[in-house]
Amino acid sequence: MNLAIRDIRHHVGRFVFTTLGVGLLLMIVMGMGGIYRGLIHEATLLVDRVGADLWVVQGTTRGPFAEISRVAANLEDRVRVVPGVARARRFVSHTLQREQGGKPLRMVVQGLAWPDDQGDWVPLVAGRGLRQAHFELIADQSLGLPLGEKIKLGKDLYEVVGQTRGLVGTGGDGLTFFTVSDALAIQFDVPGEAVRLERAARRARVADSDLGRLQPLLLDRAAGLSSGIPAFATPQVSAILVTLKPGADAAAVRRILGTWPDITVYSIQEQKDLLLAGMVDKARRQLGLFRVLLIIISTIIIALIIYTLTLDKLRDIALLKLIGARNRVIGGLILQQALLMGACGFGIAWCLGFYLFPYFPRRVLIEPPDLVSLGIIVILCSTLASLLGIWKALRVEPNTVLAG
């Protein structure tokens, strides 16, 4: 006969409400773990999906996801001729915030080396990839931009031609994909007045120099478009993505690129490690501490509830002892209730999380190993929580029954 189940049956309302409370607490513990997993997933999503074997970034920097990285766009031509390299693509990444419909719209802008890279690797849920050099973008659904929507960024209008789902950056902002030239135009857009002032300043600097006095035609050049001045630097991009030839020796390619002092080369794993160590680590530790605290709180709450339930039936326990029940029968009654409370709480947490977590603003990723480990923790905590009640029960004298 299972005494624990029968006691619960008799106090079903109290058990259900208590277990619901424990379940909500465990859901938060589960959610904390899920948020951490979600952070990692979102942080490494792009690095995983972009399909590059090596990332070439500005020398001594940790790459575009950790800090500002600037390399010349024509670095891709230098990289392309290295033996073993099949493909080199420019890559631009930056975050911008605009207003759309009166609400802030934050997006992570990714520049694709069109026409080599038209975003065909991007997992679309609607629309198509980039099919022209300008004024098109692929946007994640989290941004709320429907297909065909036109948004003004800088001085130009861009049309949403493709949609992804769940592609977000490390900050949880939706990813957008433009051609590199559009991404740069958006990044370096400045107001017309600033352009005019810069041109006037440039003309004045040339006019003050010997060259300007000797070559008056240069003054018109200096006051014209920046792109029309050959002496100006080529555009800067965030990184160059390298795809190796099948069977190529990645170490050999890295050795060659490693001799170039203006760049640093990272493998996919190194890039992911930098991302996780730099951006996610503190969040991970913070969430981890919260989880530990919540688990301790859950254990204390279960312990107190079980202790209270035990106090309520001390007389029954004394009676069981008087009629000869072994300690394991009495301990089992309390332990089983604690375990049942933990197990039901865990089930409630899982069910609630299953329906609630998708509505959270950041991804909450619950993975089977995390569920298993939390389940084990719940079992351990429930066992620990029952000890107080068992201790109390085992101290009860059987003759308590005879008193009054």
Next chain:
Amino acid sequence: MNVVVSDAPAIEVTNLRKVYGQGHTEVVAIRAATLRIGRGEIVGLFGPSGSGKSTLLTAMALINPPTAGRIAIGGQPVMDGPRALVDARAFRRQHIGFVFQKPNLIPFLTALENVQVALEINDTPARQARQRALDLLGYLGVGPRATNLPDALSGGEQQRVAIARALANDPSLILADEPTASLDGALGRQVMELFAKVAHERRAGVLVVTHDHRTLDVFDRILDVEDGAIRERANPESDVQQ
């Protein structure tokens, strides 16, 4: 292993002494009590409050070790002074049944389960335990209430279930502590007659602590306890001396 000899007295207490406290706080609850209850015998234990009845009962129930003296149950020595000669809890489980002033049924178990649990903790398989519990409830006239929780039973029915629980493991000794105190006269008498029936039909020794003088005729013998001493009343039909 506990060996109880079937033709031995249900309980034999020799020179039992129980002292609480030490020095100037010392209180002698029982002085050199000796008694013997045979199988199939029902004995009433009378005495005023504070006379040592409950102390004697708890000592005989192996839950309150005496300071001195010996106790043998079913012929087996179980206490020698404060020293237990058997595993007290296991011995109670197998050989002693208890009935209290209040029925003390476990509130979350049905009448049937309250009896069944006593059998199952004595390692009786669940199916057999259930059948025996049903038989006992039927024997005591509460079979139709087997699936009711204690809350749904009357006081008399609850006490009958408690008696069924006490009988569950076919004990050689039943100890009852004022079992009719919370029952009205007619019901109290019914319960006492039930004890007598159990003692005579099931060959158990029954010791009933009571104040109820209306049921004196039920007992085979009457013991009076006064100031920790036991005295057997010569005429069981006579009134209590106190």
